[in-house]
Amino acid sequence: MNTILRLPDEVIMQIAAGQVVDRPVSVVKELLENALDAGSTLISIDITGGGYQGITVVDNGKGMHKNDVQICYQPHTTSKIASVDDLIALSTHGFRGEALASIAAVGSLTVASRQANSTRGWKVEIEKGVCVTSEPVGMPPGTRISVSDLFRDMPVRKARKIAITRSSQEIVESVIRLSLLYRLVDFELIQDGKRVLHARAVSDLSERVRHIFGEKYYDNTIPVNHSDTYYSFSGFIGKPVISKSHALSYISVNHRPIHDAALEKNIRDIYGTLIPARYHPFVLLNISVPHEEIDVNIDPQKNRIHLNNAPRLYSVITRHIQNVFNRYNLIPQPIAKPYSIKMDKETQGILNDSIDLWSPEELAKATILQVNQCYLVWEHLKSIYIADQHAVHERILYEHIQKGFYEKVARKSAFKYPQPVVLSLSVSDKSLFEQYISSLETTGFTFRKEDDQWCVEAVPYFLKNRDIDDLLAEILHHMSSERGSEGGTVLDHVTHATITYMACRKAIKAGDFVSEAEARRLIVKLFECKNPYTCPHGRPTVQQISENDLRHMFKRS
Ligand code: ADP
Ligand code: MG
Secondary structure, three states: OOOOOOOOHHHHHHHHHHHHOOOHHHHHHHHHHHHHHOOOOEEEEEEEHHHOOEEEEEEOOOOOOHHHHOOOOOOOOOOOOOOHHHHHOOOOOOOOOOHHHHHHHHOEEEEEEEOOOOOOEEEEEEEOOEEEEEEEEOOOOEEEEEEEOOOOOOHHHHHOOOOHHHHHHHHHHHHHHHHOOOOOOEEEEEEOOEEEEEEOOOOOHHHHHHHHHOHHHHHOEEEEEEEOOOOEEEEEEEOHHHOEOOOEEEEEEOOEEEOOHHHHHHHHHHHHHHOOOOOEOEEEEEEEOOHHHEEOOOOOOOOOOEEOOHHHHHHHHHHHHHHHHHHOOOOOOOOOOOOOOOOOHHHHHHHHOOHHHOOOHHHHHOOOEEEOOOEEEEEEOOEEEEEEHHHHHHHHHHHHHHHHHHOOHHHHOEEEEEEEEEOOOOHHHHHHHHHHHHHHHHOOOEEEEEOOEEEEEEEEHHHOOOOHHHHHHHHHHHHHHOOOOOOOOHHHHHHHHHHHHHHHHHOOOOOOOOOHHHHHHHHHHHHHOOOOOEOOOOOEOEEEEOHHHHHHHOOOO
């Protein structure tokens, strides 16, 4: 009996759609790209429920003819290419003619569009890929596309449904990315009825940087500009002070926002020790290369492209940035480390607290070695134990801070600023911030709103010496990316993320010297923890090599 069957069309479409639209942000990105391809100068995006509930994009672009509205949602329908040659000289975002069809396969889709020379528009409503309404509609010239109930029929995808907050944040980021490429376009983003971004058209890209990232970035970016017969690029690089512990690169090639780890690393390398290890510089680069040098057709979501002569381009860029650096005399200054890498008094205090409870006898006697300034190794009941000093300390601090938190110590030991400090948060951080305020406040922060500006009145005591804007940006980023291995409800998740962050930043690192006495305290403290075997991120703290394992290893049978 034959077992190979042809899949029903609906299933084929859903599988294909999965490659193009896997999350609400990919739908938003596709709709924005269509609006930009249509030459719009005004684009408004309205999102509800992180985009799962609804996404509407309205533009004032060239619109579609009635006949085009009626087929635009079908697979492989595009007005942007007609032949393989067109694919090479492509200047539009779209070319596959798949986005609307994919969206129609995973949600309800309404497309309404009017061309300027028509007196009215045309509207179609698509359910499960099938047109259920097709009728005239009164509307201004342009296009309005609405998507609702995304992924409702797909249990698997629904199960993976990422937190709504995270999805909203991804959408803000994606709008920001495109807005940095199209400074002449007015972008408005509304989330659950609240306007979170309104970037008006500006004549100078630096104005958009100021609007999106705030004064501090505006003041600390250096323009870069280069053009030769082959390549040209322009944009901004950040001075070391605005580097961050998370990636801050906004790179585009031929008007396509891309992620290019190799190029980002090359640029990071120029900064060398000007910024702390694991920090990333702010980079905004819009690059143009000859069409025939790139292949855009390698990623269904168009986040990556293939560059033919990548090393040559990279070297032009790095050489240029290096020159700019020299011109601006960015002399290496000692960068204030976020925390001293030595155990500070408070940490030592935490470890010393309950010294009497500590010592199981064997451990008190065991010799503990520090290996490679990273691992602690000792013998206990005929086994060899190996611990990761950073993970161990993180676990101890995590539980300690968490305990304090639940006992409301955090609030009592808050540090109150003499004067409230006005926050200068970027647009994307601000929207995240407003969602997390109450959770942040339970960990010792106090905020106040004055004339539409947020001020911070108090912070948890041991964070008092940190730059508050940087600190918040880092915590918020951490919160939005942390999946929360020990979280459950949203509040638990947020609290977990905050405390994990605090523990991680306070913990001794690989490379720090730990004396034997300190090592002993760390290990004893670890086994007093409720969950001693993993760090708050879920990595193991300790590994055991048992007597049996050793016997096997040496074939002693
Ligand atoms: P692609 O962008 O790859 O061509 P899409 O499925 O995204 O494929 O869109 C199909 C077609 O619908 C486009 O080629 C374009 O002609 C039309 N279209 C979609 N969105 C818009 C819009 N906002 N304004 C004008 N035309 C649009
Ligand atoms: Mg498209």
